[in-house]
Amino acid sequence: MTEQTGANGAPPQGGIDPLAVPYRQREQSITLERMDRPDEPVYGTELEPETELFTVNMGPHHPATHGVLRLLLTLEGEVVRSCTPLIGYVHTGIEKSCEDQSYWKVIPFVERMDYLSYYFNAMAFCTAVERLLEEEVPPRAQYLRVIHLELNRIASHLFWLGTSALDLGAISFLWYCLRERDKVLDLFEMSSGQRMHPRYFQVGGVIEDIPPGWERKVREFIAYLPSRLDEYEAILDRNEIVLRRLKGVAIVDRETVKGLGVTGPLLRAAGEPWDLRKAMPYSSYDHFDFKIPVGTVGDHYDRYRVRMAEMRESLKIVEQALDGLPEGPYITQNRKVALPPRHELATSMEALIHHFKLVTEGFRVPPSETYAAIEAPRGELGCFVVADGSAKPARVHMRDPSFVNLQLLPHMAQGSLVADLIASIAMLDPILGGIDR
């Protein structure tokens, strides 16, 4: 912890190339833009502007940072003057590891990036590879994917709601939300065998059909969740503490949000109705009727409301997908890409050869590159895959929404109180596994 004073401390680094400064020094030197306007009243407070600044580290091990996010804060009393997110504490090198695996083995890897939206990670990668192979996904597989994606979106938003309410001081909320999320995870366990990181999506479709009885359980969940959401809204929507913590706090205007490349609920809360499910429909999303909730002001309250509304829209999509679930194969019939069915191994020599070939070497992808983007719970999740003609990708890059959205945090935090910074992190909903990859 270092103490800095505006008058006799380290001078602002005017004219110095920040990249020429060694890393440790760069961490310590804070841009003091706000100090140009010392007489300006501090937003939302009656505090007198002070001149003494205080640089403090928040995190990386801080319960409110939703992972190992380190924030370098310059505080003036209780007011945040500058906020620099420092990342890299859970860097796992997944993107590099992917280059050493055949395509189907990459799927369990990429799922572990953004660990709350695992189906989305797999979906982005599979869509990209399917585009490279020009492989058609059967309609049943597309619908099954949509069902799982939207259930995953609900699970992710429920976790966001629980942890955000916890950050605002409502502890029991976390247990309520985890209770509901557990029901979604049970559904995942039943259909894909694992509660998290289920590697259910494969290139060309899904690995298994849904088990009997699963559809009934999903329908039970669809009927059950809205009453719970009503309950949550009854607690939160009009609660005076919540209103004061959320309303009018950290307003960032639409153009700034757009200019930073922020996507997802944060962009929609700022009033921009941008949703890739509508803008560039993938995986049969154009078959379903759903709405895009947008905010009007762009404060925390809008962000909260947009996500709550999105959960209800997701339920609608799941219901429509179950109603219209087509019959047919759940994975492509192209034996050069998808594994042959299990029962053929005992009878067909050709199937056995395909099986051995796919398991040991994997399928080859012609040299090309593509970018596939989908709408993840936190925004645009893109996957850039470069193929060099071999059975292993030459490069897998993920455009993770959390990483881009984190740029918004300094804009939200500047001039706000430390307590509002906690709310800002909660409403930003960053997943550090996705940010660092």
Add this chain to the structure above:
Amino acid sequence: MSYPWSEDVITVERGPEPGGVGGAYRVLGETLRGLKTVFKQALSKPVTIEYPEEKTPVYPRFRGRHKLHRFEDTGLEKCVGCSLCAAACPAGCIRVVAAENTPDHQVSAGERYAAVYEINLTRCIFCGYCEIACPFDAITMGVDYELADYTRSDLIFTKEMLLADPIDKTPLRAEGE
């Protein structure tokens, strides 16, 4: 800006503004209403499972600790040491060393058998690709999930450990399959 799908856009409600007379009411009224919901939970049945005493049941598709299988009639091992599981493993946690069967030392049904079969469960990510890869159904993902141990070396499961039945049976849910 207008999007072609602008009829599908709904604006979320803003709710009341904080403060004022309404705020004074909400401090009491809405807090009590929220508390009503909270206290209602005390009357509902707990959803938690008393874990160590009562094991969480799993679905049939659940992928837990691996199992190696024998033929029920002959007692021979199904694994022929082809190493497909090791080739399919993304984490690289399976080690197979194959050896030849001889007439007086017949271990598996095929020509070869796995002399060494080790799975490093500290590395395993339970993706189940080994199960998919195996053409003989020799390795399957079991349902056991209690895998904690005191040393890392104890978590390298050998062939004998994988062939043996688990000591505690994990309860299975009736639904599905």
